[in-house]
Amino acid sequence: MMSIYVHIPFCKSKCAYCDFVSTADTKCNDADLVNDYFVALLDEIKLSATEFGAQKNTKGSSAKIQSPKVNSIYFGGGTPSEVCVSYIGRVLKQIKNTFDVCQNAEITLETNPCSLTAKKLTEYTNFGINRFSLGVQSFCDNTLKFLGRSHNSTDALKALSLLKNVRESTGANFSVDYLLGVPKQTKSDIDSLIDVVKEYNITHVSAYGLKIEKGTPLYKARTGINEDHAADLYEYLVEQLNDIKLNRYEVSNFAVSGFESIHNLNYWNYGNFLGFGVSAAGFIDGVHYTNPKKLDAYIAKLSDKKLASKKTKAPKSQQQFEYIMLNLRKEKGFNYTDFNKRFGSDFVKTYNTALNELSNKNLIILTENCVRVSPNKFYMLNTIILEFL
């Protein structure tokens, strides 16, 4: 099994905290550039088939290599819903032609409230998209303004109604993204989120801490994040969501049981995934792939019909650490017999000192074959993971 991530770097406007690779409005309207990008993207998907030996088993073919099955596809950005719908359809078609995509694969598209229309949503679902992730971030207009978002809370509610309708008619589900720790954010902001989750029967919420990245407008404005403020809000959110049956299954992700994101879980399980598009990353059997961060470099490379990614083989010790680092993000932690099988080593023996110290401090819970972070110690995850490095 593996996942595929597709990066769409176009946005109407750039948010004040965003450091993802994306281009703001003028370029989004630059039809030539968008077209060039999708040409390159389609080429990359085609070329990667040879690279990863993932030829599709066509009927009656005698392909020797069994291609890995794809069980999730994720369009992220940028704002994938800002570009012409047909581009998304072509990409998805190319992926399905190139790889063995499972019938019931989870196919997610990131959207923002302003760019959604009923017509667009129908088209997306016709392509096979069955999950939407809506970037709400907040239901407080002042906060949205501060973040430089192009929408307000009314726009968000309109978009949620559209999504709810689509869910009723097609079964395509949706999730909302929320930001924690924005200056002046209060618990009542979270209460509004909870009300909305209840009202629209939302089954999945991702809540990330606002991080001030270098080079962003918020960084330049010297915005300070108060860790305690963020942590207070986080704890309150965990509690509130838990009350309405959205359980934390990863540090920042909450879902009604059975609605966890397959795509994201695959990252935290340290599974294989391919990344397409500018700045996208992939990971296949211990090798990290990274595409160029600059749009023109990415397009130029692919116009020579060459894959643009840089490969780095992770040594076993690094893989082991990455495995732990990601798997401990999950509420359930991981089963270390799986770790032992994967790396041919003895987890408990290898990390004996760290495990003893961490469990003595009640930071982790160690059972016969599982290790996980103590539920109320998630805010110290980095400190915990460091002990394994």
Next chain:
Amino acid sequence: MDRISKIRNFCIIAHIDHGKSTLADRIIELTQTVAARDMQAQLLDGMDIERERGITIKLQPVTMKYNFKGVEYTLNLIDTPGHVDFTYEVSRSLAACEGAVLVVDASQGIEAQTLANVYLALDAGLEILPVINKIDLPQARPEEVRKEIEDIIGLDASLAPLVSAKAGINIEAIIQQVIELTPPPVGDENAPLKALIFDSFYDSHKGAISFIRVMDGTLKLGQKIKMFSNNKAYSVVEVGVFTPKMTSREYLKPGDVGYMSASIKNVADTQVGDTITCAANPAREALPGYKKALPMVFCGIYPIDGARFGDLRDALEKLQLNDAAIFFEPDTSQALGFGFRTGFLGLLHMEVITERLEREFDLDLVVTAPSVSYNVTTKKGEKLKIDNPSNLPPSTEIEYMEEPIVKAFIYTPPDYVGHVMNLCAEKRGEQLDMQFLDANRVKLTYEIPLNEVVYDFFDKLKSRTRGYASLDYEIIGYKQSQLVRLDMLLKGEICDALSIIVHKDKAYERGRLIAEKLREVIPRQQFEVPIQAVIGAKVIARETVKALRKDVLAKCYGGDITRKRKLLEKQKEGKKKMRQVGSVEVPSEAFMSILKFDK
């Protein structure tokens, strides 16, 4: 003309940046002592750090030949260090000369350092030849500076050559004045040997090599000699002169400047200022002025990586071979582990040595706040010398304490006199004198505790006078003072490496500042960390580092894996540099950051 009448021994004295080293280079060039292709700018400053900082610490003499009016003269140029920490070394190299070229910057005029060294040279009875340098600069005001030299120092500057060492203007005039105005040395080559050691360095093949000036008698190859200070006897293995390479000779006679090696294993046995005499026929008394180098500023030095304690010891031993003024002994700190208590002549000396340890020996160090040496008299009548705050007995056992006092000379433009006086008052200074030297210059004389000077006095003086003021000081003795030990508690445990001895009236403010600083530099931990500043059992300041609560809520998706791992690896590196104080992790920088306050 006899041999000795054709010798001139001189040095160059100048304020830092006034162009001493460049002038020395020009003189060497002009006498063709070094082939042009071997000239490297500022030849005499041997070490990298000296060259980078533009200061001279080590003295490296050079012997030159120069033909003047048909006579070939031997000129010995002895370079001098240019910083307050090295006053004693300066005085000893001056004692090896008969003349001093005084370099004054044509735009900046006379500064404290210049004056301090001029007085030393006058005390040593040297003929002083003023030279006005940097006349090629647009802001040069040579005639005003000439008058300044006459007014402030009282020297006749009417003959002072106007030169530019950088541009090579009028250098010959300096050499000719040295020959015409500096008296030749006097000495009796048949008298018992007296040779002054004015520096030494360690050579891994030859052992300690002494830089010497022969005053009386003859120093010969193979001769049995002894040191006056400790009566140790040696056989001379090599004598010679600096051209500027070491060039061996059969003997050195009165007036000669050169070097000697005698299989001496340690530079501590060739102390600067000591007198070498003949073992068989010793001189009756030593040359005057010898003092054992006494460290005045102390600090703890610890390797960040505890496993490198042995390397640190080896490095200190190597540096000590070359610098008898470095003192060190093993020391253990609960917070910092095994390290050394080290003593230095002054702050600059301390900075230079710690920098050399890090640079030349590739060590990462924690250096604790500098301290001075206190005299403690206990109630039982014991007299103790305490240079490590941790060793101070409890206050109940102390009858009284004394701290070292310096006489500080500060030169400042009149506009800043108020600022300087305020600063000195803040630093417990007592004004002794104030002189308006001319329209642009005031000389303030203060008595200030050395304890305050080593803290941040110089930095503050510079910032409050926009860099215009200059400072020189000399230690004048000890005075009784109300001193207390200020301890820092982290989660209830004393962190010994953060203890300081401070005046009672300053303790509250210092305690508060250190506590605030620590709150900034100690990262949040798994539990709350109270920081307390205490004197004995009394808490005078308190801060808290709150428990760590989050650092994990950021997204972690596919593309972030490598980034996230690298971030954690960086954190891990930082953690390695942490010190454990009880259960609290303290970054190494914390121990040093308390030395510097921006306020």
